Amino acid sequence: MRLMFSILFAVLLTITGCGANNEAVEDPVQDPAQEETPADTQDDVEEGVEEPYVTIVLSQDDQENVVSENTVSFEEGQTLMDVMQEHYEITTAYEGAFISGINGIESDDETSSYWLYTINGEEALVGANEYELEHEDMIHFHYASLE
Numbered sequence: 001m002r003l004m005f006s007i008l009f010a011v012l013l014t015i016t017g018c019g020a021n022n023e024a025v026e027d028p029v030q031d032p033a034q035e036e037t038p039a040d041t042q043d044d045v046e047e048g049v050e051e052p053y054v055t056i057v058l059s060q061d062d063q064e065n066v067v068s069e070n071t072v073s074f075e076e077g078q079t080l081m082d083v084m085q086e087h088y089e090i091t092t093a094y095e096g097a098f099i100s101g102i103n104g105i106e107s108d109d110e111t112s113s114y115w116l117y118t119i120n121g122e123e124a125l126v127g128a129n130e131y132e133l134e135h136e137d138m139i140h141f142h143y144a145s146l147e
Helices: 002-016 038-047 080-087
Strands: 053-060 066-073 090-093 098-102 113-119 137-145
Touching (some): 098 113, 098 137
Parallel strands (some): 053 137
Antiparallel strands (some): 113 137
């Protein structure tokens, strides 16, 4: 009988966990504001990223006679023509390929006066509709006579 009692006692200890605290262990409560989701991680990465921008200068007669200078943001893939249409009153020529007028100042064939532009100090070799903007470009439109 004593053997039976010892076996029963051993089984009970095993079942009850040898007197261990059997309270349910809960995961620690985490403050939802501190939870990091993939979207939060992406925001942290983008926080330091600067929105792409270009500076557009308009000048007349001599290039030092600046009429306006604006820094504008743009979306990747936009052309110079896209940004000019968004921020200036422009007219175009050659089926929309070239800018012939900006803010009421139009090209004039009689005086051979036209809008020419440079990109980062280099003469532009394509029309404004073909040039895809790059971050921190300096675009300088200069209205002058070619005579």
